[in-house]
Amino acid sequence: MKLKRLIILAVVPLLAAMGPKPEGDADGHRPYVRGEVPAARDGAPAPGGPLTGAAAQALTVLPASEADPAEFLWQARPVVIFADTAADPAFIRQLADLQADPAPLLARDVVVVTDTDPAAASPWRRQLRPEGFSLVLLDKDGQVKQRKPAPWSVREISRAIDKFPLRRREIGRAAVP
Structure with missing residues (x-):
């Protein structure tokens, strides 16, 4: 018990000294922020800003054309759904299942990315x-x-997500006071 407390007292100042995360790269891409509606690619501000209330419980679903894989690195777990057309019954069923019960996915920092246009050759598809x-x-x-x-x-x-090594570490950290 004392060892845990000693480790925590040593690590917390180190983490605080690291400083805040960078706001974006040279291209103007900001990293994904949980609960925030992504900005339009033309540089316009995000409509509505951070989500609050009932809207915060909605699962973020983005088309592949509006989401860059680098945006989510170390911020969220993308679940990418591909189909050859938006009318694919499996695609429709998958989206409906995910939106029917978003709470477990939100707790695991999941963002859904959809790609239904093979001809567009999005970065996700490539x-x-x-x-x-x-x-x-x-x-x-x-x-x-x-x-x-x-x-x-x-x-x-x-x-499946709970079996990922990074998720196991997150769960372990959540138990530390």
């Missing part, structure tokens, strides 16, 4: 190379952790 319907789970470090050719329930996605 990087992940899906075929037809595909669900891809990425961790905060940007690495692909799971690929599924069929829709998954929120429970299955949550359980």
Whole structure:
């Protein structure tokens, strides 16, 4: 018990000395901030700013054309849903399942990215190379952790995320006072 307290007292000042996170890179891209509506690519401010109240409980779903994979690095876990068309029944079912119960996904910092246009060749599609319907789970470090050719329930996605090494560390840190 005393050792834990000693470690915490030594680590907290070190973390505070690191300073705040950078606001963005030279291209003007700001990192993803949990609960914030991403700004339009033309530099316009984000409509509405940070989310509050009931809107904060809504799952962030972004089209692949508006989301850059680098935005989410170390900030969120992208769940990328690919389909050849927006009318794909598996795509529709997957989105409905995710939006029906967003709380477990929000607790795990999940952002949903959708890509239904193979011809557009988005960075997501070039990087992940899906075929037809595909669900891809990425961790905060940007690495692909799971690929599924069929829709998954929120429970299955949550359980898969809880097995990621970074998530296990987050859970461990949450228990430290």
